[in-house]
Amino acid sequence: MSGAADALPFAPPHAAVEADVARALAEDLGSGDVTAMLLPDVADDAYLLCKEDAVICGRPWFDACHRALDPQVRIDWHVREGERAARGTVLATLRGRARALVGAERASLNFLQTLSGTATVTAAYVEAVRGTGAKILDTRKTLPGLRLAQKYAVRVGGGVNHRIGLFDAVMLKENHVRAAGSLRTAIRAARAMHPALPLIVEVETLAQLEEALDEGCERVLIDDFDAATRREAVRVAHAPPYSGRIPLEVSGGVDLAGVRAIAEDGVDCISIGGLTKHVRAIDLSLKLGPPPGDAPR
Structure with missing residues (x-):
């Protein structure tokens, strides 16, 4: 062989x-x-x-x-x-x-x-969520100089690559929102400047979630939501008028013991820095x- x-x-x-x-x-x-x-x-x-x-x-x-x-x-x-x-x-x-x-x-x-x-x-993470429909994603928390190699290894293990770097997707996080003045302003600026790139929006509250869903993006990242708020986020994203059109991603505080429960809440993606960082x-x-x-x- x-x-x-x-x-x-x-x-x-x-x-x-x-x-x-x-x-x-x-x-x-x-x-x-x-x-x-x-x-x-x-x-x-x-x-x-x-x-x-x-x-x-x-x-x-x-x-x-x-x-x-x-x-x-x-x-x-x-x-x-x-x-x-x-x-x-x-x-x-x-x-x-x-x-x-x-x-x-x-x-x-x-x-x-x-x-x-x-x-x-x-x-191991992919096996833990098998049957739920959730995908396991990596992050940019990679060893310097070995990002493409580690992201390749994630794919070999059955995971899915998040953005490769700061150039191939727009990802609005709290610092970007703060600098822009509001989430809505940041989203509109991103769409205007980079209309051809995927847009990922991180939200910290359910109100921000609805704002991101109203404005539209490729994926919403719900970061560090507790279990009850996470389940409510899934309910909101799958109810009319949104009807599950925009996938939800979970990040922050995910470990192997708890990843199955997160997946069973109905989220679409779970990103885990520890795949390449730890x-x-x-x-x-x-x-x-x-x-x-x-x-x-």
Whole structure:
């Protein structure tokens, strides 16, 4: 089983992967891997071991790290991108120059363990709301320089991307409303200046919710509403004259234990900064030599 991001309807931008990898290798190798120079520059085998249950994500970055140092390296994957792997699984076997294998080890694992961590936690949230109709969204709370990679990992885990940055959607929050003087004024200014961009409006009260629904937008974000107010917001948004035409998004204070109850209130989207902000990397290891004979693949 080989290839990049197979069985997925999307792939990460090639240029972004190459740029991420070039930056990571430059940071790690500097003027050269002085320890790897001690090794004979001969062909060797290696295997990639998963040391805990995880949704695997980041194969394009892993592959690019190794191919940057050894274009002839052979990488045979035993799991698909986005597939769940059990602890003890040999994820891939490699055949290449020994110095290059160890030189690319840390950078390749850093990408794979970080992105697998995001995909794994996203998959847990997606599973928690299964059957409710609610979508799990990410935010812009990403590691600097790795936004496209982490947002890709969210998609691999079954989540949906929020706006990528400050350029691809207008999102009015309390500071924008305060500066504009009112929510209605801010919405009208946004529509006038950026008519082709999606408009997302954050509201803090039920009165603001009705104002946003009256003015119109692509989505309303109800931030930090308590459960009773959230359910009333859903009722208002689905009653005439609005009739559910504008989706409601919940954000703030969402955790895995409570996400199902939020989804069952009838909201359309739940955005969770912790998918990319609270990163807990998956435990992986790359070892020289053939894999142990009894390791699952």
